[in-house]
Amino acid sequence: MSRSSAASLPVRPGEELWTDEELGEVRAELADEAAGLRAEIDQAESQIARRLGDTVSEAGDDEADASSKLYEREQELALTHNTRELLEQTEHALARIDAGTYGVCESCGKPIGKARLLAFPRATLCVECKQRQERR
Numbered sequence: 001m002s003r004s005s006a007a008s009l010p011v012r013p014g015e016e017l018w019t020d021e022e023l024g025e026v027r028a029e030l031a032d033e034a035a036g037l038r039a040e041i042d043q044a045e046s047q048i049a050r051r052l053g054d055t056v057s058e059a060g061d062d063e064a065d066a067s068s069k070l071y072e073r074e075q076e077l078a079l080t081h082n083t084r085e086l087l088e089q090t091e092h093a094l095a096r097i098d099a100g101t102y103g104v105c106e107s108c109g110k111p112i113g114k115a116r117l118l119a120f121p122r123a124t125l126c127v128e129c130k131q132r133q134e135r136r
Helices: 020-053 063-099 114-119 127-135
Strands: none
Touching (some): 020 114
């Protein structure tokens, strides 16, 4: 469990304080998600390596086949990159829980909001800062 007290985490006005049980559930959800993402990345990397190994046998493919296979590889690489980013965000949220900084907006320092974090546990910005970021 976290080294900080759940009740010490910030909330927005009108929200109830975090309970140890709620924070434990969020932490468990994030940890499960991180494990699943790691497994997904491992599987994707082995598929990519296998396909890269197939390139020698594909040397005689016509241009359309080669283009199609290249497109598939690029898609797999892009998906794996996105999965890595999601894993980074998930691990960052777990580290913030452990550090006692979970729920603090990384831009303005105000509470992100318990409701927002329950809906999107990887959030690092409050709604106002996130909207400002998206407008740029």
